[in-house]
Amino acid sequence: MINHLSAAQTAVNGHLGKVLGSTVHAAFISFLVGTIGLIIIVAILHPGLKLQTPAGQSNPWWMWIGGMIGSLYVLGNVYLAPAVGTGLAVVIVLVGLMAGSLLIDQFGWFASKRNPVTGAQLLGLLVMILGVALIRLF
Numbered sequence: 843m844i845n846h847l848s849a850a851q852t853a854v855n856g857h858l859g860k861v862l863g864s865t866v867h868a869a870f871i872s873f874l875v876g877t878i879g880l881i882i883i884v885a886i887l888h889p890g891l892k893l894q895t896p897a898g899q900s901n902p903w904w905m906w907i908g909g910m911i912g913s914l915y916v917l918g919n920v921y922l923a924p925a926v927g928t929g930l931a932v933v934i935v936l937v938g939l940m941a942g943s944l945l946i947d948q949f950g951w952f953a954s955k956r957n958p959v960t961g962a963q964l965l966g967l968l969v970m971i972l973g974v975a976l977i978r979l980f
Contacts, residue, residue, distance in 0.1 A: 855916060859921070
């Protein structure tokens with residue numbers, strides 16, 4: 843179900859960008875509505891939530907930028923969907939997600955556990971890239 847929502851989000855935001863004539867405005871509206879929804883959910887489920895880390899605990903600066911990364915992801919989808927179609931946009935993003943996740947695993951970026959990339963994983967990524975080419979050609 844979550845995968846279907848991601849594809850629907852790509853199509854909906856892509857259409858919103860066309861209607862508004864601006865990919866940036868569409869991404870902004872998407873995040874604004876999402877933020878309002880999350881505020882309501884947090885208020886209901888965790889009314890006393892405090893955004894603090896434990897005293898004396900040191901954390902990396904980049905742990906706070908997930909929302910910014912997400913906004914760039916949505917902005918990219920808003921631009922890509924009308925240009926190439928929802929199906930191809932989702933597949934292109936999926937290939938990028940897989941390639942990025944393999945790099946994160948290989949090098950242990952963002953405090954992730956290092957998991958060396960295998961030949962089978964690289965072959966799988968190559969098959970995905972070939973799949974994108976086939977989708978684009980036909």
